[in-house]
Amino acid sequence: MNPIRSIKGTHDILPADSQNWQQLEQIVRTVCQRFGYNEIRTPIFEETRLYSRSVGENTDIVSKEMYSWDDKDGKSITLRPELTASVVRSFIQHNLGGQAPVQRLYYMGPLFRRERPQKGRQRQFHQFGVEAFGSENPEQDAEIIAIAWHILLECGLSENATLHLNSIGSPNCRKAYREALKNFIRPNLSLFSETSQKRFETNPLRILDTKADHEQKMLKDAPKVSDCFSDDDMAHFESVQNFLKVMNIPFILNEKLVRGLDYYSRTVFEFTSSALGAQDALLGGGRYDGLVETLGGKATPGIGFAAGMERFLIAMAETEVLSRESKIDVYFVCLDEAGLSTALSLANKLRQAGFNVVSDPLRRSLKAQMRDANKSGAKYALILGETEMETDSIVLKNLEKSEQETVSQKNILEKLRNLTN
RNA sequence: GUGGGUGUAGCUCAAUUGGUUAGAGCACCUGGUUGUGGUCCAGGAGGCUGUGGGUUCAAGUCCCAUCACCCACCCCA
Numbered sequence: 001m002n003p004i005r006s007i008k009g010t011h012d013i014l015p016a017d018s019q020n021w022q023q024l025e026q027i028v029r030t031v032c033q034r035f036g037y038n039e040i041r042t043p044i045f046e047e048t049r050l051y052s053r054s055v056g057e058n059t060d061i062v063s064k065e066m067y068s069w070d071d072k073d074g075k076s077i078t079l080r081p082e083l084t085a086s087v088v089r090s091f092i093q094h095n096l097g098g099q100a101p102v103q104r105l106y107y108m109g110p111l112f113r114r115e116r117p118q119k120g121r122q123r124q125f126h127q128f129g130v131e132a133f134g135s136e137n138p139e140q141d142a143e144i145i146a147i148a149w150h151i152l153l154e155c156g157l158s159e160n161a162t163l164h165l166n167s168i169g170s171p172n173c174r175k176a177y178r179e180a181l182k183n184f185i186r187p188n189l190s191l192f193s194e195t196s197q198k199r200f201e202t203n204p205l206r207i208l209d210t211k212a213d214h215e216q217k218m219l220k221d222a223p224k225v226s227d228c229f230s231d232d233d234m235a236h237f238e239s240v241q242n243f244l245k246v247m248n249i250p251f252i253l254n255e256k257l258v259r260g261l262d263y264y265s266r267t268v269f270e271f272t273s274s275a276l277g278a279q280d281a282l283l284g285g286g287r288y289d290g291l292v293e294t295l296g297g298k299a300t301p302g303i304g305f306a307a308g309m310e311r312f313l314i315a316m317a318e319t320e321v322l323s324r325e326s327k328i329d330v331y332f333v334c335l336d337e338a339g340l341s342t343a344l345s346l347a348n349k350l351r352q353a354g355f356n357v358v359s360d361p362l363r364r365s366l367k368a369q370m371r372d373a374n375k376s377g378a379k380y381a382l383i384l385g386e387t388e389m390e391t392d393s394i395v396l397k398n399l400e401k402s403e404q405e406t407v408s409q410k411n412i413l414e415k416l417r418n419l420t421n
Numbered sequence: 422g423u424g425g426g427u428g429u430a431g432c433u434c435a436a437u438u439g440g441u442u443a444g445a446g447c448a449c450c451u452g453g454u455u456g457u458g459g460u461c462c463a464g465g466a467g468g469c470u471g472u473g474g475g476u477u478c479a480a481g482u483c484c485c486a487u488c489a490c491c492c493a494c495c496c497c498a
Contacts, residue, residue, distance in 0.1 A: 060495085116495085126498095211495090281497060282498070284497075312498090333457085366457055372458085375459090395456095
């Protein structure tokens with residue numbers, strides 16, 4: 001019988017790694033709270049039409065990467081391939097917009113896309129992200145980007161990260177630009193690749209993303225989105241840039257940055273990292289002023305970003321940020337079967353007082369238990385043997401200093417408290 | 422989805438041109454006289470060589486398929 005393995009593109013996060021995950025999660029929570037954002041948790045699966053409506057029928061995500069199936073009642077269900085759609089759905093469903101004019105939300109969790117796995121890209125992967133609803137002002141854009149920047153700083157990634165910034169204008173501008181771009185390309189359309197030709201009809205802006213050199217050459221003199229900006233679009237984009245400068249957040253303007261999801265408008269941005277190679281997008285997002293309305297809610301502006309947690313951790317591995325500190329305070333060594341009751345009761349008392357205490361369930365030799373204590377990284381070992389049992393005492397050993405003393409069992413908690421404060 | 426590469430112990434890697442019982446380091450376990458860890462020494466455990474076929478007297482080594490991983494395309498976080 002061949003052994004059962006995890007599904008292609010999915011990974012176990014083992015104890016050796018989960019500490020890093022927790023550390024990243026902690027940074028995200030801390031920074032989001034610092035900006036007054038609260039966590040929202042939405043279901044892992046949703047109705048399929050949520051994604052076709054928001055992300056876009058013609059995007060790669062919806063057209064070929066989703067895990068979808070028909071539920072018993074015939075409804076098409078999909079494992080979430082991204083999270084903004086769910087957050088917006090929830091925002092509308094619970095009328096969050098009616099409860100406060102600005103909603104500041106963040107999230108974390110697994111997502112599913114059926115892509116070819118490679119480094120920094122899995123079929124089940126994790127993102128954290130933030131969304132802010134209610135303001136269309138540029139200071140909101142700047143705040144969202146600032147959150148991303150603060151998280152990158154805390155993660156030690158700001159040095160190797162580059163912020164690419166662009167505006168794709170408001171919907172009217174985009175519409176005009178679409179036509180202008182199509183008019184520019186149309187004479188030479190046959191020279192473009194099959195995918196580009198398809199995008200010419202479905203999503204012409206994406207053609208700007210092409211990496212084919214000959215296509216880039218033909219696009220050299222293509223009209224720019226900024227040509228179609230309204231005065232408001234222009235002023236908005238300039239304000240965003242000014243606010244970023246005021247906060248000392250470095251960025252470069254990148255007119256080719258279009259982003260693959262349909263719902264974006266105006267500000268779009270992406271942080272890339274030199275630590276990642278081909279899949280170098282660490283974090284990406286933008287404004288989506290029309291999305292709430294598209295999904296049936298009251299017109300509400302919104303902006304947010306999503307970040308790849310696996311990619312963060314890959315990049316963070318090269319930094320000094322991830323710690324390997326032991327979480328064990330005390331390793332409890334018990335030498336004699338007769339002492340087990342005392343050991344359990346004492347260890348329990350220490351745990352109730354907040355100490356992290358590990359004990360050996362194998363009744364191993366003192367040597368083996370001490371070796372294990374050392375490996376656990378515990379700062380202290382408590383040793384309970386025959387001699388100690390006779391005198392209601394216990395040996396307290398400082399494993400770093402290699403010093404030990406005998407303490408009465410009654411006073412051990414107090415003693416440890418004093419030592420660790 | 423398309424190319425290319427790689428699969429030997431938990432990890433990193435060995436194994437002449439196909440030729441005995443597939444090795445090493447790290448990690449793990451147990452010891453090194455009575456109750457003390459890290460270093461050192463000794464011993465032990467751990468592999469159907471990713472899986473399934475084929476060629477051969479003989480396959481870790483050659484061929485095919487399949488699966489997984491890596492790189493690029495693609496896409497995105």
